[in-house]
Amino acid sequence: MENNFTPVRIFFEKRGRAKYISHLDLARCMQRAIKRSGLPVWYTQGFHPHLYLTFALPISLGYESLQDSLDIRLTAPVEIQQLLDDFNAALPEGIRALRASAPVMKPDKIAWGEYQVSIHLPGHSGEELLRGWEAFAAQEEVLVLKRTKRGEKEMDIRPFFTVQQVEAEDGQLHLVLLVAAGGTLNINPALITDAYCARCGWENEGIDVIRRQLYTETMEIFE
Amino acid sequence: MELSQLDKILRKVQKPAQYTGGEVGSVVKELTPGMFRYAFCFPDTYEIGMSHLGMKILYGLKNQKDDIWCERVFAPAADMEEQMRQNGIPLYGLESLDPIREFDMIGFTLQYELSFTTILNMLDLAGLPVLASERTDLTPIVMAGGPCACNPEPIVDFIDLFVLGEGEEVNLELIELLRKAKAEGWSKLQYLEAAAQIPGVYVPSFYDVSYEEDGTIAAVVPSHGAPQRVTKRIIREVDKVYYPDSFVVPFVDTVHDRAMVEIFRGCIRGCRFCQAGFIYRPYREKNWDTLEKNARDLCASTGYDDLSLSSLSTSDYGQLGPLLDHLLDWTDDEMVSLSLPSLRVDNFSEELLRKVAKVRKTGLTFAPEAGTQRMRNVINKNVTEEEVMETARIAFAGGYSTMKLYFMMGLPTETMEDIEGIIDLAQKVVDLYYSMPTRQKGKGVTVTVSCACFVPKPHTPFEFEPQDTVEQLKAKQKHMLDYVTSKKININYHDSDISRLEAVLARGDRRLCPVLLKAWQKGSRLDGWSEHFAMSRWDEAMEECGIDPAFYANRRRPYDEVLPWDHLDYGVTKGFLVREHQTAVQSQTTPHCRERCSACGANQLLGGPCFGK
Numbered sequence: 001m002e003n004n005f006t007p008v009r010i011f012f013e014k015r016g017r018a019k020y021i022s023h024l025d026l027a028r029c030m031q032r033a034i035k036r037s038g039l040p041v042w043y044t045q046g047f048h049p050h051l052y053l054t055f056a057l058p059i060s061l062g063y064e065s066l067q068d069s070l071d072i073r074l075t076a077p078v079e080i081q082q083l084l085d086d087f088n089a090a091l092p093e094g095i096r097a098l099r100a101s102a103p104v105m106k107p108d109k110i111a112w113g114e115y116q117v118s119i120h121l122p123g124h125s126g127e128e129l130l131r132g133w134e135a136f137a138a139q140e141e142v143l144v145l146k147r148t149k150r151g152e153k154e155m156d157i158r159p160f161f162t163v164q165q166v167e168a169e170d171g172q173l174h175l176v177l178l179v180a181a182g183g184t185l186n187i188n189p190a191l192i193t194d195a196y197c198a199r200c201g202w203e204n205e206g207i208d209v210i211r212r213q214l215y216t217e218t219m220e221i222f223e
Numbered sequence: 224m225e226l227s228q229l230d231k232i233l234r235k236v237q238k239p240a241q242y243t244g245g246e247v248g249s250v251v252k253e254l255t256p257g258m259f260r261y262a263f264c265f266p267d268t269y270e271i272g273m274s275h276l277g278m279k280i281l282y283g284l285k286n287q288k289d290d291i292w293c294e295r296v297f298a299p300a301a302d303m304e305e306q307m308r309q310n311g312i313p314l315y316g317l318e319s320l321d322p323i324r325e326f327d328m329i330g331f332t333l334q335y336e337l338s339f340t341t342i343l344n345m346l347d348l349a350g351l352p353v354l355a356s357e358r359t360d361l362t363p364i365v366m367a368g369g370p371c372a373c374n375p376e377p378i379v380d381f382i383d384l385f386v387l388g389e390g391e392e393v394n395l396e397l398i399e400l401l402r403k404a405k406a407e408g409w410s411k412l413q414y415l416e417a418a419a420q421i422p423g424v425y426v427p428s429f430y431d432v433s434y435e436e437d438g439t440i441a442a443v444v445p446s447h448g449a450p451q452r453v454t455k456r457i458i459r460e461v462d463k464v465y466y467p468d469s470f471v472v473p474f475v476d477t478v479h480d481r482a483m484v485e486i487f488r489g490c491i492r493g494c495r496f497c498q499a500g501f502i503y504r505p506y507r508e509k510n511w512d513t514l515e516k517n518a519r520d521l522c523a524s525t526g527y528d529d530l531s532l533s534s535l536s537t538s539d540y541g542q543l544g545p546l547l548d549h550l551l552d553w554t555d556d557e558m559v560s561l562s563l564p565s566l567r568v569d570n571f572s573e574e575l576l577r578k579v580a581k582v583r584k585t586g587l588t589f590a591p592e593a594g595t596q597r598m599r600n601v602i603n604k605n606v607t608e609e610e611v612m613e614t615a616r617i618a619f620a621g622g623y624s625t626m627k628l629y630f631m632m633g634l635p636t637e638t639m640e641d642i643e644g645i646i647d648l649a650q651k652v653v654d655l656y657y658s659m660p661t662r663q664k665g666k667g668v669t670v671t672v673s674c675a676c677f678v679p680k681p682h683t684p685f686e687f688e689p690q691d692t693v694e695q696l697k698a699k700q701k702h703m704l705d706y707v708t709s710k711k712i713n714i715n716y717h718d719s720d721i722s723r724l725e726a727v728l729a730r731g732d733r734r735l736c737p738v739l740l741k742a743w744q745k746g747s748r749l750d751g752w753s754e755h756f757a758m759s760r761w762d763e764a765m766e767e768c769g770i771d772p773a774f775y776a777n778r779r780r781p782y783d784e785v786l787p788w789d790h791l792d793y794g795v796t797k798g799f800l801v802r803e804h805q806t807a808v809q810s811q812t813t814p815h816c817r818e819r820c821s822a823c824g825a826n827q828l829l830g831g832p833c834f835g836k
Contacts (some may be wrong), residue, residue, distance in 0.1 A: 018744055020239040032247070032472060032526030043558060051528075051558070062234055090526070092474075093245045207235055208485045 005042040006072075009056075009103040009223075011085065014065045018094025022189035023058045029092065030070060036090035039083060042073035056107040056214070056222065057181060060188060063209040069222070071103055103222035111217040113181035113188045116162070119173045119197070120205040126168035132171060137163050144195050157195070157201040160187045181214060224312075224320040232306035240474040242303060248471040250286040250293070251318050259398055261285055261293040262316050262323040262333045262363070267751060269297040273471070274479035277332060277369065281390055283467030288621065288730070291398060294318040295471070298341045298749060299348070308349060314348040314564055324349045325447045327362045327401055330394070331382070336728035337721070337750040339739055340376050340787040344748040348380065353740065355383050361411045364401060368394075369381075372425075373455075373502050374788040377728050379427035380736035383411075384418055386425075387791060391464055391487070392606075394422045401796035412447075415496030419449040422827060423456035425791065432733055432787075438774055440732065440785040454792040457828045461488055461507045465518050469524035481529035481562075482521040486546070489825075490535040491816035492726065494592070495807050496631065498680035499535055501800075502793045504825035505833045506816055511546035518550060522559055530554060531562045538563075539815075543683030575745045587618050592627035593637075594644025600810045601636050603803075608648065615652045618700040620661050625669045626652060632699050632716070633677040633691035636808060640743035642699050646706045653711045671713045674703065676722035680729050681788045682795060684803035687780045693719045693775075720758045726776040727765075727798035734773075734789035738764045794825035 014021070021029060028154045033049045034041055044048040053072050059065035066144075074157055077085075080100050087097045121129060142158040165176035195205045214222040234237040252258065264281055265272030265563050272278065278295070285293035294316030299307060307314070313322040314666065323329055329349070330343050333644065343353045346365065355365065367375065368386035375385045397418060404414040419426040422556040429449035458464045466485070470582055473480060490500040511526045513755035518530055532541060532548070547561075554561050591611050592604045599606060615626060629695055630645045656668035661753050676696050679685045691699070696719035704714060741764035748756040765772055780786065782801050789797065801820065806813060813821050820826070824834050 017240075017243040017245040020233060020243050021474045022238070023238060023239065025476070028476075031528075033528035035528065036247075036524070050391070059432060090247075092247045092825075171286055206231055208230075 005075050007073050007103055009031055009099055010070045010097050011067055012095055012097045012098045014068055014072040014095050019064045020064055022061045033090040037086040039086055040074055040076040042075050057110050059211050064210045067213050075117055107182055109216045110214050110222050111184040112178050112215040113211050114179050114213045115179055116210040116212055118174045118208040119188050119193050122171045126170050129168040129173040136196045136199050142195050144191050157187055158193055161192055224315055231330045232310055235306055236302045238475045246471050246473055248469045249318055252292045257290050259291045259402055262296050262326045262329045263293055263394045264296040264345055266331055266338040266523055267298055268300055270477045272297045273473050273477040276483050279470050284391055284465045296323055298345055313350045314345055324351050329363045329365045331367040333367050333369040335723050340743040340747040341749055351795050353381055355381055373793055375785045376733045377731040377735040384426045386426055387453055389458050391458055393456050396421050403639050416447050421717055425453040443790045454788050455716040462509045462513050468520035472525045481531050482527040483531045483533045486534045487538045491539055493603055493813055495684040497684050501682050501795045504794055505829050508541055511542040514546055515549045522660040528559050528729040529695045530559050542768055583636045587623050592631055594648050595641045597810050598641040598737045600812050601807050603812050604632055605812055616656055619656050619659055624666055627671045630674045630675045631694050632674050635688045639702055642703050643706050649711055653709055668711055674716040678722055678729055682793050684800045684807055687804055689779045691779055693723050698775050723776050727772045731775050733789050737768045738770050758824045794828045796824035799823045
């Protein structure tokens with residue numbers, strides 16, 4: 001097979017039970033979906049050829065995403081709508097291809113992720129949750145222990161998130177946060193919510209996270 | 224149950240995607256009023272159970288019917304079990320997420336003895352009494368099938384009925400009977416009485432077992448109109464039997480995550496230690512064109528890039544040449560790799576190796592099973608040292624530099640000389656490698672010797688044999704390690720305690736049921752996993768129940784003893800097993816079925832000869 005191919009970036013959502021598919025499992029799942037779809041795709045060359053695919057910044061296990069992306073290489077022209085239809089027919093429940101185009105940016109351009117986060121804190125009134133949040137967000141420094149390959153280290157995450165929206169109901173705090181994202185510095189929103197709960201002396205019963213969009217340093221949508 | 228109810232606990236467990244369902248190929252149906260609900264339970268974790276071909280066949284077969292909905296159920300790993308118990312979430316089917324205690328029928332597959340306590344744990348997690356006698360409602364009926372159903376006595380207290388042999392027909396017959404029973408308001412007893420009349424169905428509560436003073440069985444007497452002997456079911460024409468055109472494609476990694484086609488059932492070889500070689504008789508193969516279609520359908524519907532031929536001995540398949548040629552026609556182009564497990568050394572050719580090697584170069588594994596020719600003759604593994612060496616020569620010439628050799632220790636009549644023979648053989652393979660002019664300079668060879676402890680199994684010629692004691696096995700393991708001199712030989716061996724427990728359960732009787740119950744109550748489950756297994760729980764359970772494991776594991780049975788499974792007819796007659804045992808101890812071999820029929824009795828199930836019809 002010759003090295004003649006057209007790169008295509010497919011944006012997809014990963015929702016519902018699909019949020020439990022890990023990154024490694026997602027790669028296998030997508031590979032098989034592409035194989036089932038019959039799309040003409042490029043394989044790596046060499047002794048063990050495998051179907052080429054790469055993800056820009058796959059969402060963490062347990063979180064939903066409205067705009068994840070996957071790059072493949074087509075070896076023959078396929079109309080975009082046809083590609084989406086064929087691919088969607090092969091995808092499992094919860095994963096849906098939304099749009100596709102030639103990749104515009106390199107994944108290393110990703111700098112921010114916009115997350116919708118709900119924190120479950122039963123037994124606390126909405127007002128209490130809001131007050132706690134305001135005090136938390138007003139801090140100039142938020143020190144957390146971040147796990148790295150070399151063990152845990154303390155870091156200030158306050159520069160790495162901004163608050164776009166806050167709402168509360170009894171037992172639940174709803175946030176929209178812009179959080180540092182990307183290959184070099186990727187802040188898990190749970191670090192922020194855990195720090196908030198710790199400061200208030202509460203223990204949450206879990207958080208629901210949906211990543212809505214990825215942005216560049218200059219707040220352009222990642223394309 | 225809604226998935227959102229699981230969210231809270233799925234966040235806290237490893238590999239949550241194994242508990243959510245939703246995989247491609249999983250079958251979700253609308254719950255119509257007449258829908259029969261079946262829970263197919265594999266008493267081990269998802270990654271093991273999802274590799275099992277039998278489940279894929281029976282899942283597809285049942286779900287083909289509009290009015291049957293078959294769901295998959297696996298044992299949760301320890302972290303998930305803890306979460307389920309803490310949060311009051313009962314064991315559920317992966318397709319509907321509904322509790323299986325609401326289903327009509329729950330079926331367990333019995334693949335190995337060490338999964339028995341997991342069955343109890345799964346029933347308990349489902350919220351059902353583990354004892355069959357305490358489940359008084361008509362539904363759910365708890366049934367079990369699979370290879371260990373050939374001696375199900377150690378678990379008869381927990382299971383309502385067993386299916387002997389191949390399940391494609393009898394499963395549907397039992398389902399239709401239960402549908403009728405529900406419609407007509409039968410009691411559970413009425414249902415079991417009617418079920419016992421179906422060929423291949425064993426209802427253990429209808430058999431009364433009495434014992435002699437020495438602990439052996441005096442008699443097994445049926446009641447409730449159940450037959451004296453239950454004969455296993457087979458599918459006569461395997462080429463025409465249902466085969467799935469799609470599999471459930473898991474998200475998480477499983478042991479065998481690939482497309483599989485079943486090339487034949489049974490085995491012509493008659494290796495005397497091998498239970499599968501006897502209980503799956505007679506030999507019946509599928510045609511290559513049927514298999515090629517099965518393979519194409521599966522690859523297309525699943526997107527798998529790995530295809531495997533499944534059987535007890537791939538190279539015995541009569542149409543292997545045409546099958547491989549037709550498969551390799553398209554697998555290469557479609558980037559599908561083909562694997563051929565279970566190759567034999569006596570008919571492994573250069574041509575075959577070339578075909579295998581064309582696709583993927585993984586390690587080669589062969590199973591001489593014993594180190595000396597005398598020992599191989601005893602077990603009827605009709606393989607010579609020359610054949611092993613010739614295979615190694617072909618493989619090394621083909622570029623392989625690692626080889627795995629499977630052996631057993633503790634075989635009947637075995638001496639230390641036979642143990643030394645294992646290492647001698649491995650050493651000869653190492654020496655052969657270095658004697659070959661074609662070997663790559665600077666590249667060493669690794670020969671891995673994997674040595675299991677022999678477990679005598681029911682329905683084999685060695686069913687009469689004592690197992691070596693744990694002390695004997697340990698001494699043999701030590702001698703083997705001491706005897707090796709080459710660093711090119713790696714040695715793995717099995718835990719002798721576990722093998723002993725397997726020996727107790729494999730040839731156990733129904734007096735072991737209380738032991739199982741106690742072992743489970745003490746925390747035994749997922750016993751096949753070394754991190755969960757604790758021999759102490761079993762030792763305590765046996766002691767508290769007054770059971771001597773040596774009676775089951777280390778005792779020689781006379782030919783005329785009533786064995787706990789003698790009333791279960793797998794086609795192969797006891798007379799044949801006795802003949803084979805006598806031939807074995809004289810180190811004499813028996814030719815394979817294609818060469819000559821040895822009148823094992825299994826062709827009665829076919830109603831005619833196995834070959835040359």
